[in-house]
Amino acid sequence: MPTQSVEATPDTRGAALPGFAVAAIREEGKWRCVQLDPVALVDLDAAITALRAQRSTGAVLGLLDVDDEFFVLLRPSPGGVRMLISDAAAALDYDVAADVLDLLRVELPPDDDVLDDPWPEGDLGIVSDLGLPADELEILVEDLDLYPDEQLDTIARRCGFAAELDELVNS
Template identity: 60%
Template sequence: MSQEEPVAGFAVAVVREDGRWRCDSMGADALNSLDSAITELRKLRSTGAVFGMLAVDDEFFLLLRPSPGGVSLLLSDAAAALDYDIAADALDLLRVDPPEDDDDELWPEGTLDILADLGLPGPELQVITAEVDLYPDQQLQMVAQRCGFADQFGALLDRIQQ
């Protein structure tokens, strides 16, 4: 997809501060540009956790977590880099080559323990990414449930999808 075409999906910034979760919509450009998504997340000042959850075109999701030393990320399906600029940018940032065109195997790429300190260990996130019968929004709902912000996430999605 070229960056001029709008990308379907949603981008959510998740903040945990003083033991409370907050979910907010990110700008539309976050789905088109990995740099835009990272920049928007870096602007959120918090003493707690800050990360982004992007569901792109009912195909894959990205988890992004900026830190002072860079950004951790997880791309749920490395093959998405063949069709989506933002996924290709994620693999570039990870310094991973995209899969071959004829490779139809689904695998995540990046940091599986990106949310381990928030209650979602890497092996459990691996299981979620392997749920190929689920759409990305359903997989992210599982992430939200496991980390403890399912109510806030669900309420935001209800507002976005109206």
């Protein structure tokens, strides 16, 4: 399976990347997780379309662990999509990250030194109604000692679907 490194060209459309793309769906107080097509790791539109196809009266949350480098949370709503990317600087190397910044209308700073340190961008309150307040999510996202899959596992645990996520990702 081809992978992308930091030195790779930013054009990853159609390429497979390590990681996982999962939809966590809550209905009638119970969570279930479903695997999304791996193309969601390289194509934000495909990820959003796949999440919108998960018809639910409850919460739908997309979790993308892209190449063990960063993660993206997506939450479709009638008015659009709420998003959070754990490292906006990943937009230099990954199309899906650049697409997130485009939708958020955020530009990378021109100073290359600023891009050396990862920083989150987007809606830190994306899962506050599910049990993880924005200030705690910000601390979690900025913890450089954790890999993206570990951060997503913590998010899942706090929101109440860690067992479902672990079963799907580790099967």
